[in-house]
Amino acid sequence: MIGLLTFAVAGCGGSSTPAPAPAPEGEATGGGEETVSFDGQLKIGFMAPMTGSEATYGKDMENAAKLAMAEINAKGGVLGKELVMVTGDDACDPQQATAAASKLVSENVVAVVGGYCSGSTLPTVKIYADADIPFVIVAANSTRLIDENVGKAFMINGTGLHQGEKAVELFNRIGAKKLALVHQGDGYSEDLARITQDLWEAAGNEVVAMEVVNKGEQNFSSIVTSIKSKNPDVVYWTAYFADGGLLIKQLRQGGYTGDIVVGDGSNSPQLLEIAGQASEGVYVTTNPLVEYMPVAKEFIDNYKSAYSQEPGPYSALAYDGVYLVADAIERAGSVESAGLIQALADTPEYQGLSGVISFKDDNTLEQSNFVILQAKGGKWELAE
Incomplete structure (x- = not known):
């Protein structure tokens, strides 16, 4: 819990500096005055619709995830390593999602955050599970996802x-x-x-x-x-x-x-x-929207400063998803898959932007957030 609270302060109560511009490999800027050096990188996959009729949602979610990563990197990263995002476009289409998930696996990502359309998220759950990659599902909420899950996916939005x-x-x-x-x-x-x-x-x-x-x-x-x-x-x-x-x-x-x-x-x-x-x-x-969450005011300001637009309905969930992965890596002490998956399952009650996050035995939320x-x-x- 300590690591998670440390990250949460960085995101919700620390510097109001927006997401910094990409820094040279191995370095990140912390507000323009300080350079943070890293001992390597950790790739985090992100999957959402970047094209198609739901692309507006997907891009907003990606922006929020990038903002979270920038904040974490500005504070020194995770285990001294820089978080790097690798985005997969599922276009809310099951066939394209399957290809995008396979590509993320080939990129050796240590975890995946995302999932908007349930229909396109469903076939990817097994792909990530077979590769022993934990998957934090931030928006998709069909109860069919529970049936597909073998313990390596975690749903932080309320279920159907x-x-x-x-x-x-x-x-x-x-x-x-x-x-x-x-x-x-x-x-x-x-x-x-x-x-x-x-x-x-x-x-x-x-x-x-x-x-x-x-x-x-x-x-x-x-x-x-x-x-x-x-x-x-x-x-x-x-x-x-x-x-x-x-x-x-x-x-x-x-x-x-x-x-x-x-x-x-x-x-x-x-x-x-x-x-x-x-x-x-x-x-x-x-799901709860950031404009109704007093704790999210700084996030909203930072998001608007970074992207010149208001955050969307799934921005808080995408943002929380990145912080949960970062915290789990810190608590596990490595990116070894079994330890990371267990750390996610053991996440204590966390007051994220989207509400309290902790998991039942089936890796769904303990309490509804609707x-x-x-x-x-x-x-x-x-x-x-």
């Missing part, structure tokens, strides 16, 4: 079960009795829809529709007609923002007046832009 429970809590709060679910058939959105269905029906409520749409769909008229005919109190979209924004707009244009809720894959300002006025009042079940936001005036606001 956590999110389903939060969604049901919201449905009860708004007085809903009849629910319509819409997903895209991928590992993340179908998993969340099925979990939510089971929880909702177990509580004695009714699921009146379970609709499936193709990714990239532009015309939701048949879905809107079907949903309206079944008169649900609430519609829960469990997939991603690009298509979710269009569905919301077309639901309202088609005359649906009930509540609309979206899952964390749609937690983006872009969903609000796509949906326009139709987004007013829409809820989202999501919150509820609501769209008001074109932006998300905390609804609880």
Whole structure:
């Protein structure tokens, strides 16, 4: 825990210097006045969508991970070695993710941080496990990942079960009795829809529709007609923002007046832009955002200074993921895989930017980190 707290001070309560420019190999600058010398490098893999429809999320996550590495390196690195990032682009596509993961393995990374889309993260869990490389999964949260895990992957975002429970809590709060679910058939959105269905029906409520749409769909008229005919109190979209924004707009244009809720894959300002006025009042079940975390003010300032933009919804998780790996290496005293994996499993309760992180026996979070936001005036606001 000592090592983790030391790193946390560097990230949350120390120098406000933003991520420094890349230094020559073997050196790092600490605020422009001091040069830190290193005894070699440690490669950390980072995997997220750098291309494709979810690239905005991926780039934001990469930025946050780079910021964490820069802060750690400015304080002397890990075991005297410089952290170096090797990025793999999974494009939220399982086939490309498989190739990207294999490439990271060939780069001899000591750990991997990342994973946004559950569908593309799923096939990589075995690849890293077979190579004895610990994988800190920072965003992907399908419960299918738990089934694939053989003890070498660690999920620091709440699972689909956590999110389903939060969604049901919201449905009860708004007085809903009849629910319509819409997903895209991928590992993340179908998993969340099925979990939510089971929880909702177990509580004695009714699921009146379970609709499936193709990714990239532009015309939701048949879905809107079907949903309206079944008169649900609430519609829960469990997939991603690009298509979710269009569905919301077309639901309202088609005359649906009930509540609309979206899952964390749609937690983006872009969903609000796509949906326009139709987004007013829409809820989202999501991981905690840095703008609602007092402890994250310095991180936000540093991120904006380094990248000239606001951090996104998964920035805190990506940032925490790097610090967890760094701390585990320090506590293990080496990058030997068995010791590093055990050190991650033994992580004591850590108050990261994203919340308290400690793991159950299945390497998922001990406690849920999900919150509820609501769209008001074109932006998300905390609804609880």
